[in-house]
Amino acid sequence: MNRITRAAITVPVVGLTALLASAGPAAAAEGSAQADLTPVPVNPVNASGRGEVEISGTTLSFSLAAQGLLAGAPHAAHIHFGESARNECPTASDNNAAPLPGESDPHEHFTTTEGAPAYGEIVVSLTTTGDTSPSSGLAVDRFPVGDHFEYSRGDVQVSEEVAQAILSGKAVVVIHGVDYDGDGTYSAGDRGVSDLDPSLPGEATDPALCGVLNASQVSTQPVGAVAAGDGSSSADGGSALPYVLGGLGLTAAGGAAFAARRSSRATA
Amino acid sequence: MFAAAGMAAVVLLPQDISGPVRLDVPVAVDAAPVTLTPDTSTRVPGPTSPAAHSPRLPASDPVRVRIPALGVTSRIMHLGLERDGSMEVPPGAYPVGWYDRSPTPGQLGPAVLAGHVDWEGEPGAFYGLRELRVADIVVIDRADGTVATFRVDRVEEHPKDDFPTKDVYGDIDHAGLRLITCGGAFDEDTGDYLDNVIVFASLTATG
C-alpha cells in the first residue's frame, strides 16, 4: 500500500507532463462547428441559412438562421446524425430510393425519409423553447416561423456520441417545410400527407435546407487581441535602454542575428 | 548551431533603427549565419501545388520553435483562455506559447503561437517578429519527433481594437501558422501596446 502510494506520488512528475502533452485539446468534446445551409435537391426551395453550434462536454448551444423559406409557417429544424448514414446532405440520386406512403408524385418531392441514408435520424430538435430531444422533432408549435428568422439557445443536452459526431463533422442540420404548390401554406395538395406523421401535410415536414456541420479548425476562438508585451522595450515605456543581454549563448546569438537584420534594413 | 556563441553581450537600441546597432559579440558572425546572405539550403520554395496537395502532419504538440532569420529559438508551452475569453499569454519573455485550442503546427488549419515582444525590460521571444519577411522560414519541432517547416506568407500589423479574428483563427485549406506578438505604440494608461503584429505562414516541408 505504502509503495503504491509513493509510486503514485513520485512517478507523475514525468508522467503528468507526458499526459498533458499527449492529451491535447481533443480529449474532451469541446469546440464549435458551422453549417452553411443550402436547398436540398429536387424540392423547389429558394432559400439559404446557417447553423452554428458550440459544444462543451455534452452541453450544446446553437444559433440558427434562415431566409427565403415559406412565410408565416413553422419550420421544423434538427441536427441529424446516423451511425450508418453517409453523414452528408442528400443528392438527387437519393430521390425515390424507396417508394413512400403519402407521396403522390415521387419524382417531384424529396421527403425526409428519402434523405435519411444521407443524414441519418434526428438527434437534436432545434426548438425555440422546451424539450430538444428527438421526440420534439415535429413539435411545430415550438419551431421558428417565417421566411426570415434567427435564434439561438444554450444548455441543450446531448449524448457524448452526438457531441463527438458533431465535432468530427458527421452531423447535419436540416430545416424542413416546402410549399410545393406555392399556395402560401402547408397543404396536402399533390404532395399528400407526411411520411413522418400522417396527420401533417408532407409540405410541413419535407426537407428544405441542409448543411453538414463542419468543426472549426480552431475549436474556440479567443476574444479580442493578444496582450503580448508589457511595454518595457518601447520608447514610451520608459524603462532602461539599451538592453544588455548576457549569458546564454542562444539568446546572444539570437540578438546578434536580429540586430544584424535590423541594421541591414535600416541601411537598405 | 548556436553552440559557438560563447561569451556575449548584445547591445540593442530597439527604437532607434537609424542609429548604430552595436554588436559586442565576437562570435556572432559564426554563430548566426542568418538571412543577410540567404542560405538557400534553409529556404523552402513557396507552395506551388494546390492546397489539396499541400503537406500535412497528424496531430502532435509543438515543443520548440526556431526562427533562423531572427536567430530565435524557444521552447513552447501550452496556452488556453483567460476568464474573459482572451488568449492566455506566456508568463515571461520566454517561452513562446501554443494556443492549444488551435491545430498543432502541421495539421490542417491555423496553428497559433503567441510570444511577448518584451517583458520586464527583456526583449521577448517574438521581439523581432515584425522584421520577418516573406519566404523566411519558421521551424517547429514536435513531440513526435517530426519537424514542420513553415514559410512566411505575410506580416501584418493591426490595431488591437480591430483584431482580424477571422483571418487569424478562421478555417483555412492548408496547414498554416500564425505568430502573434505586440506592436505599435505603448499606451501607458492601459499598460498595453496598441497593435498586434501577426505573421502568417504555411507549411512547406515536413521531416
Ligand SMILES: [Cu+2]
Ligand atoms: Cu430534420
